[in-house]
Amino acid sequence: MRLIKVGLASVNTTVGAFSRNVDRALTLARRMAAEDVTLGLFQEQLIGGYPAEDLVQWQGFIDHQWPELERFARETAALSTVFVLGVAVAHQGLRLNCAAVVAAGHVLGLVPKEKLPTYNIFYEGRTYSRGYPGMAEVHRGVPLGDYLFRFDFGVLAPEVCEDIWSADGPQRRRTYSGAELVVNLSASPFRLGFVDTRRELLATRAADHQCTIAYANALGSNDGIIFDGGGFLNQNGRSILETPRFQEGFTSAVVDLERTMRLRAENTTWRSDREEWVADGGKLVPILDCMGILQTRREKLAYPSPPHRSFFLPGPDQRRPAREALCEDILDALALGVGDYFEKTRAFKVIGVSLSGGRDSLLTLLIAHRYAKRVRPDNPGSLLQAFYMPSRYSSDTTRDAAETITRELGVPFQVIPIEEAFDRELAVVKQMLGDKAVTHLTEQNIQARLRAQRMWNWSNSSSGLFLQTGNMSEKAVGYTTIGGDLMGALAVIANVPKTVVMYLLDYLQEKTGYEGIRKVLSKPAGPELAHNQVGEEELMPFPILDACFYLFAGEKLVPAELVQALTSMFPEVEPSQIKVYVEKFVRLFLQSIYKWVQSPLSLHIGNLDLDRERALQMPVVTASDWTRD
Ligand SMILES: Nc1ncnc2c1ncn2[C@@H]1O[C@H](COP(=O)(O)OP(=O)(O)OC[C@H]2O[C@@H]([n+]3cccc(C(=O)O)c3)[C@H](O)[C@@H]2O)[C@@H](O)[C@H]1O
Numbered sequence: 001m002r003l004i005k006v007g008l009a010s011v012n013t014t015v016g017a018f019s020r021n022v023d024r025a026l027t028l029a030r031r032m033a034a035e036d037v038t039l040g041l042f043q044e045q046l047i048g049g050y051p052a053e054d055l056v057q058w059q060g061f062i063d064h065q066w067p068e069l070e071r072f073a074r075e076t077a078a079l080s081t082v083f084v085l086g087v088a089v090a091h092q093g094l095r096l097n098c099a100a101v102v103a104a105g106h107v108l109g110l111v112p113k114e115k116l117p118t119y120n121i122f123y124e125g126r127t128y129s130r131g132y133p134g135m136a137e138v139h140r141g142v143p144l145g146d147y148l149f150r151f152d153f154g155v156l157a158p159e160v161c162e163d164i165w166s167a168d169g170p171q172r173r174r175t176y177s178g179a180e181l182v183v184n185l186s187a188s189p190f191r192l193g194f195v196d197t198r199r200e201l202l203a204t205r206a207a208d209h210q211c212t213i214a215y216a217n218a219l220g221s222n223d224g225i226i227f228d229g230g231g232f233l234n235q236n237g238r239s240i241l242e243t244p245r246f247q248e249g250f251t252s253a254v255v256d257l258e259r260t261m262r263l264r265a266e267n268t269t270w271r272s273d274r275e276e277w278v279a280d281g282g283k284l285v286p287i288l289d290c291m292g293i294l295q296t297r298r299e300k301l302a303y304p305s306p307p308h309r310s311f312f313l314p315g316p317d318q319r320r321p322a323r324e325a326l327c328e329d330i331l332d333a334l335a336l337g338v339g340d341y342f343e344k345t346r347a348f349k350v351i352g353v354s355l356s357g358g359r360d361s362l363l364t365l366l367i368a369h370r371y372a373k374r375v376r377p378d379n380p381g382s383l384l385q386a387f388y389m390p391s392r393y394s395s396d397t398t399r400d401a402a403e404t405i406t407r408e409l410g411v412p413f414q415v416i417p418i419e420e421a422f423d424r425e426l427a428v429v430k431q432m433l434g435d436k437a438v439t440h441l442t443e444q445n446i447q448a449r450l451r452a453q454r455m456w457n458w459s460n461s462s463s464g465l466f467l468q469t470g471n472m473s474e475k476a477v478g479y480t481t482i483g484g485d486l487m488g489a490l491a492v493i494a495n496v497p498k499t500v501v502m503y504l505l506d507y508l509q510e511k512t513g514y515e516g517i518r519k520v521l522s523k524p525a526g527p528e529l530a531h532n533q534v535g536e537e538e539l540m541p542f543p544i545l546d547a548c549f550y551l552f553a554g555e556k557l558v559p560a561e562l563v564q565a566l567t568s569m570f571p572e573v574e575p576s577q578i579k580v581y582v583e584k585f586v587r588l589f590l591q592s593i594y595k596w597v598q599s600p601l602s603l604h605i606g607n608l609d610l611d612r613e614r615a616l617q618m619p620v621v622t623a624s625d626w627t628r629d
Pocket residue numbers: 441444445448474478479480481482483484485526527528529535591594
């Protein structure tokens with residue numbers, strides 16, 4: 001038996017806040033040591049924050065991280081814990097995204113990331129250089145390269161995030177070379193359902209390589225990317241620990257490293273694969289001997305027996321029902337996104353929502369309120385401000401709904417009519433047009449633009465964070481006004497499809513019983529920019545719109561394939577009508593790219609987003625010849 005206690009930490013870092021990030025990590029490091037943690041892990045880019053994007057190109061951005069790494073080493077010198085943490089270094093002019101091993105006041109080694117994600121939201125290959133097999137350099141007197149580390153408790157293989165996502169990553173050669181414990185420092189952004197992907201991937205890798213894997217993930221939101229934290233400890237395919245997400249802190253568990261070695265010895269497949277690898281000339285990864293550096297304190301560790309006292313029977317099932325898990329996950333992620341943007345930019349004192357009594361602005365307000373409740377539990381409403389701005393088309397129903405929900409939430413609510421300004425703007429535009437008529441759409445858009453202008457003016461003088469309320473489905477088809485409801489400083493639900501907006505509101509209504517939500521849901525969704533406007537009548541039913549979006553923008557099917565897929569998905573709709581919907585969707589989608597490329601920074605909850613930087617890089621000026629049958 002060789003027991004070690006592994007601590008998995010997640011720190012809510014801010015890009016560029018090197019000393020604050022390290023201060024937060026030090027607090028956790030001391031607590032880990034006080035709890036006899038043998039090995040404490042932090043996330044990828046702990047010191048610099050993630051994603052630093054092109055800031056990495058500034059030499060100063062890299063150079064200022066080293067003194068902070070040394071400070072971390074100095075301030076943990078007296079602790080009997082080995083730490084692994086993420087840092088960027090510039091070596092011979094090249095930027096490397098490294099895992100640093102620190103113990104007893106020393107930086108013992110740096111292991112650069114080998115697999116640099118450059119897809120979807122990631123751009124690492126643009127700025128970083130990769131580590132490689134056999135790399136053996138020295139940086140500021142510290143070994144830098146493809147190394148393992150032997151301590152009195154076992155052999156470690158540090159690696160960084162994407163390294164584990166490749167079947168051809170460094171784990172294979174490192175475990176064949178004697179690594180027992182793979183230490184993965186991650187910055188894995190929140191994406192719907194992705195926690196299951198991480199869990200399954202880790203179990204697979206730990207079983208493939210017959211090793212123990214400790215994985216610590218980043219926490220917090222930077223720009224629109226949200227990190228949900230959460231760590232895993234998995235031994236040879238068996239889950240030992242999964243830490244809570246959306247929380248700063250650490251969780252630890254004891255594991256018997258000898259078990260990893262025994263299972264390895266018993267596993268003839270792993271052994272013969274290794275023998276073949278060695279026979280084929282596989283080069284063993286050198287092990288740095290750190291035995292004399294630190295004596296870890298493991299005498300008091302207790303064997304990891306199951307708390308429910310059975311090695312055979314399952315423990316209590318603590319999983320949440322699927323619907324609750326999905327909704328709470330999205331809401332937690334978006335509330336973290338709003339809160340971290342509000343706090344980390346340091347530009348704002350209050351959060352403002354232009355509240356229509358409709359679904360999108362309601363959900364946006366509820367998300368902001370969820371954040372406010374966390375930081376001001378006694379008076380969350382004091383952090384928020386809602387404005388209802390009626391025109392001649394606004395109904396009593398929406399006003400009542402907006403009033404009711406703000407009362408229930410304790411959010412200050414003001415009614416600011418735009419009617420007078422609407423008349424004035426109409427007169428001005430008529431004058432500008434001379435003998436041409438003002439179009440109906442322009443009349444609609446004037447209202448939306450007046451509301452946005454007022455929100456900006458409010459924001460200027462109140463240091464208010466003006467939240468943009470548009471959803472992804474309507475953004476996809478340009479059903480949003482430039483300079484109007486497309487405006488805001490941060491788009492909260494811009495990557496949430498309309499059907500999901502509805503699903504979340506149904507869930508929240510059931511959970512909270514708020515009358516205001518019920519009132520909003522009692523009226524069909526529509527912009528109230530003209531008489532009796534119903535969004536689904538002007539566009540198409542939202543389930544069909546979202547299916548078009550998923551299949552066209554996500555799965556990259558062509559229109560004829562969309563028609564085929566939707567005909568079987570919606571058998572109650574005439575195929576000729578499906579064809580009309582598909583053609584309309586594709587036309588509107590391709591015509592509306594110019595709108596979403598100028599929309600505000602948005603929060604990301606999936607891989608399929610309307611964001612030119614983070615997901616779909618679409619040209620604005622295109623012809624659609626290729627979409628024809
Ligand atoms: N390719 C291109 N590149 C750059 N700019 C382009 C462009 N094509 C038009 N434009 C410009 O964009 C303008 C048109 O855009 P914009 O002014 O937004 O107006 P537009 O797209 O014509 O109308 C906005 C639509 O959004 C709907 N809406 C608005 C607000 C809320 C809601 C809701 O869901 O509740 C719905 C509203 O009912 C209407 O159907 C043109 O006048 C032109 O100046």
